[in-house]
Amino acid sequence: xxxxxxxxxxxxxxxxxxxxxxxxxxxxxxxxxxxxxxxxxxxxxxxxxxxxxxxxxxxxxxxxxxxxxxxxxxxxxxxxxxxxxxxxxxxxxxxxxxxxxxxxxxxxxxxxxxxxxxxxxxxxxxxxxxxxxxxxxxxxxxxxxxxxxxxxxxxxxxxxxxxxxxxxxxxxxxxxxxxxxxxxxxxxxxxxxxxxxxxxxxxxxxxxxxxxxxxxxxxxxxxxxxxxxxxxxxxxxxxxxxxxxxxxxxxxxxxxxxxxxxxxxxxxxxxxxxxxxxxxxxxxxxxxxxxxxxxxxxxxxxxxxxxxxxxxxxxxxxxxxxxxxxxxxxxxxxxxxxxxxxxxxxxxxxxxxxxxxxxxxxxxxxxxxxxxxxxxxxxxxxxxxxxxxxxxxxxxxxxxxxxxxxxxxxxxxxxxxxxxxxxxxxxxxxxxxxxxxxxxxxxxxxxxxxxxxxxxxxxxxxxxxxxxxxxxxxxxxx
Amino acid sequence: xxxxxxxxxxxxxxxxxxxxxxxxxxxxxxxxxxxxxxxxxxxxxxxxxxxxxxxxxxxxxxxxxxxxxxxxxxxxxxxxxxxxxxxxxxxxxxxxxxxxxxxxxxxxxxxxxxxxxxxxxxxxxxxxxxxxxxxxxxxxxxxxxxxxxxxxxxxxxxxxxxxxxxxxxxxxxxxxxxxxxxxxxxxxxxxxxxxxxxxxxxxxxxxxxxxxxxxxxxxxxxxxxxxxxxxxxxxxxxxxxxxxxxxxxxxxxxxxxxxxxxxxxxxxxxxxxxxxxxxxxxxxxxxxxxxxxxxxxxxxxxxxxxxxxxxxxxxxxxxxxxxxxxxxxxxxxxxxxxxxxxxxxxxxxxxxxxxxxxxxxxxxxxxxxxxxxxxxxxxxxxxxxxxxxxxxxxxxxxxxxxxxxxxxxxxxxxxxxxxxxxxxxxxxxxxxxxxxxxxxxxxxxxxxxxxxxxxxxxxxxxxxxxxxxxxxxxxxxx
Numbered sequence: 001x002x003x004x005x006x007x008x009x010x011x012x013x014x015x016x017x018x019x020x021x022x023x024x025x026x027x028x029x030x031x032x033x034x035x036x037x038x039x040x041x042x043x044x045x046x047x048x049x050x051x052x053x054x055x056x057x058x059x060x061x062x063x064x065x066x067x068x069x070x071x072x073x074x075x076x077x078x079x080x081x082x083x084x085x086x087x088x089x090x091x092x093x094x095x096x097x098x099x100x101x102x103x104x105x106x107x108x109x110x111x112x113x114x115x116x117x118x119x120x121x122x123x124x125x126x127x128x129x130x131x132x133x134x135x136x137x138x139x140x141x142x143x144x145x146x147x148x149x150x151x152x153x154x155x156x157x158x159x160x161x162x163x164x165x166x167x168x169x170x171x172x173x174x175x176x177x178x179x180x181x182x183x184x185x186x187x188x189x190x191x192x193x194x195x196x197x198x199x200x201x202x203x204x205x206x207x208x209x210x211x212x213x214x215x216x217x218x219x220x221x222x223x224x225x226x227x228x229x230x231x232x233x234x235x236x237x238x239x240x241x242x243x244x245x246x247x248x249x250x251x252x253x254x255x256x257x258x259x260x261x262x263x264x265x266x267x268x269x270x271x272x273x274x275x276x277x278x279x280x281x282x283x284x285x286x287x288x289x290x291x292x293x294x295x296x297x298x299x300x301x302x303x304x305x306x307x308x309x310x311x312x313x314x315x316x317x318x319x320x321x322x323x324x325x326x327x328x329x330x331x332x333x334x335x336x337x338x339x340x341x342x343x344x345x346x347x348x349x350x351x352x353x354x355x356x357x358x359x360x361x362x363x364x365x366x367x368x369x370x371x372x373x374x375x376x377x378x379x380x381x382x383x384x385x386x387x388x389x390x391x392x393x394x395x396x397x398x399x400x401x402x403x404x405x406x407x408x409x410x411x412x413x414x415x416x417x418x419x420x421x422x423x424x425x426x427x428x429x430x431x432x433x434x435x436x437x438x439x440x441x442x443x444x445x446x447x448x449x450x451x452x453x454x455x456x457x458x459x460x461x462x463x464x465x466x467x468x469x470x471x472x473x474x475x476x477x478x
Numbered sequence: 479x480x481x482x483x484x485x486x487x488x489x490x491x492x493x494x495x496x497x498x499x500x501x502x503x504x505x506x507x508x509x510x511x512x513x514x515x516x517x518x519x520x521x522x523x524x525x526x527x528x529x530x531x532x533x534x535x536x537x538x539x540x541x542x543x544x545x546x547x548x549x550x551x552x553x554x555x556x557x558x559x560x561x562x563x564x565x566x567x568x569x570x571x572x573x574x575x576x577x578x579x580x581x582x583x584x585x586x587x588x589x590x591x592x593x594x595x596x597x598x599x600x601x602x603x604x605x606x607x608x609x610x611x612x613x614x615x616x617x618x619x620x621x622x623x624x625x626x627x628x629x630x631x632x633x634x635x636x637x638x639x640x641x642x643x644x645x646x647x648x649x650x651x652x653x654x655x656x657x658x659x660x661x662x663x664x665x666x667x668x669x670x671x672x673x674x675x676x677x678x679x680x681x682x683x684x685x686x687x688x689x690x691x692x693x694x695x696x697x698x699x700x701x702x703x704x705x706x707x708x709x710x711x712x713x714x715x716x717x718x719x720x721x722x723x724x725x726x727x728x729x730x731x732x733x734x735x736x737x738x739x740x741x742x743x744x745x746x747x748x749x750x751x752x753x754x755x756x757x758x759x760x761x762x763x764x765x766x767x768x769x770x771x772x773x774x775x776x777x778x779x780x781x782x783x784x785x786x787x788x789x790x791x792x793x794x795x796x797x798x799x800x801x802x803x804x805x806x807x808x809x810x811x812x813x814x815x816x817x818x819x820x821x822x823x824x825x826x827x828x829x830x831x832x833x834x835x836x837x838x839x840x841x842x843x844x845x846x847x848x849x850x851x852x853x854x855x856x857x858x859x860x861x862x863x864x865x866x867x868x869x870x871x872x873x874x875x876x877x878x879x880x881x882x883x884x885x886x887x888x889x890x891x892x893x894x895x896x897x898x899x900x901x902x903x904x905x906x907x908x909x910x911x912x913x914x915x916x917x918x919x920x921x922x923x924x925x926x927x928x929x930x931x932x933x934x935x936x937x938x939x940x941x942x943x944x945x946x947x948x949x950x951x952x953x954x955x956x
Binding site: 327 | 549777781801827839870875938
């Protein structure tokens, strides 16, 4: 196993130690302004302290170094990056987030980048490729064998959310007409087996996949038995253009460690392993969380102010447009508000609770759609259920806000209008909360993106319109 | 491998088929009201059709059956559940969500429940235990061996978010003074190895963990070598009361398939495997998504209206309180609004964009806190950055909303007040967006829960106060 500390929570201790070493280094540098040859002293100090730092960094797992780099402001991050041995650069670049990777790559020259890829497998180079300058990729290609070039081209040809992008090529294949004994002898000739090899892939001469041979079954099987007799013939396999999301669900459901990837002719072209799937799941849920929070993409924690502004402006702009629309809806009722100012104080309640309730419905539906659990017959049942929920909520919360309005403004008519508006806006929220994601799904778009903004816009403007409209008709209009 | 269809997307086809079989069954039942002995016919039809359904269900992996059960309305779900062979009940109960599991268990009698646990390992029984009636658990305990009882008690003693709750007891242990040859001979005597056995655990006579022996290394090592010479001695291990979240991060970082769990004396007491970790990650992100959407817990898609209302009322109530507060803030400025009605139409813009921007900041900070990437020195840098972002956003969006107000109401004073209020509310959002999660973290609470509601409440009430306050001072007050 790798040479890293055996306690996972020690990563944070390591971060602390590295930060302290950096701090000490800076203090030493600043405390000696009176020395005659400051340059030389600086260099010396630099060297001493860097050695301690370097020792610490060398002991850490690439993933831990990546973690530390991400937790550091840009200037310190680059000092640490320079201290890392060149032969670990590639592994660490693979582990850091896209945003931080950009800052590190921008700091490296062409030669360093080519060297960094030297230690990597072709599927790993493919992961880095989008961030590498074109000239670097040309040099990288030149350094590869013909087979590797083909693998790299294949791996780079799939979109990020396809199985092909998760695939690696580290699989061991065997024929089905040999005995377990021969397989064991073959394996023993290897120095080591690829990570996550829980099964061997049984193929024919044309590389067509015929079965899977779990390594653990090898160990408990009589060596004289032929592979064909012990291999599994029912198994999960993927095609490279399938959705990575589907593969992730299959790994979860069937508790897989690895699975074969085949082409349309059932020829084995690669495999997917659980560690890649775990990373994919984490990245995916991460990016969902970020977009739910209104961020366009993952943001380097210490990104420059300007790049943060750019990362956030899209959602702010969209929300501004919906806010402008809501504002004009209110503007249309300025006459009523002028006559009954209480309306201005009460209207945000109707809009706010409507948005809240609509988002609850949408969360449910989006989740069920993502799992593929909704078909046309169950959709009708869901409508009925959500409308039922909104009717009950309308009575309960409508009653509460009606009482609130009555106690503050001592007008039972105003209270009734509040209750009615709340009731109607919750009904609107339920209808739209089911309809929006279903329609987006039908149109082939991801209902997780934008549904929430849309429902909030509708329950805001709708809520203002319903409440001010009812008030105009029943309270001020006549 | 298990006997399930080899294409993962076929789960949805299976769902479709099961639904159709159920539908046909119902149609047949309803088409023959004129038969003399309707009861008998019904029973016969029932049997015929049930056989087709049963055949289909028997072919499916437990996880796929669970998926189908979750996607079905309650009445159909129970029909399907009754058709499933009793010896698969336990495995399927483990796979369904908590909410659906409750509906299934409520439909089973004591005897069936005890039988369902009969096929399960002790760590699996522990997962079901919270949902089982007390009498059932007593019967289950009685049926176990002394060792199993102790395992079950241990597994049940850990909270859901501790490593102990993820642990199983299916590990193979060996001594370090035997040769690889002996290990291989020992393994060959087993019928099969436990799932996810990527390594054997090397222990001494007192069960103290001394090292790990990867199965793959067994296969490539000279059989005459002693275990002590090939085992790995640097590895990740957990204690049962560690946070499951930390274990999940370690599995992700170090690409683990299994890892040992030891007690304070370094005695081996269990192991964690990657499939459990994947399930944990999925459940955790799922519940984060649900609570972000304002749902208290996972909701059965076809839950009764009433239980849905209960699942959603907490967040609606909290939001109602914050809406009431905001409403009273506006109420305090009714005099100003009465004089200048445009304020009512413009104020939601200030509040809305402030909330949006605050949530962007909070999303960033909560994520960094969850990863442990923030310490006191970086916290200061984050404050500076977020304030910088809010100043720029304040200028940009403040300018835009100011122009909007000017063009609609032809008052440059109103436009300036809008710009100023936007600027100040975005600054408030940035300050609170960093402060709230940091303070919650310091107080030992999970900043992911409630931060968003809190920031929205502050930027709503704060935004109304800032905007109406500025307007009162500069536009109407004097």
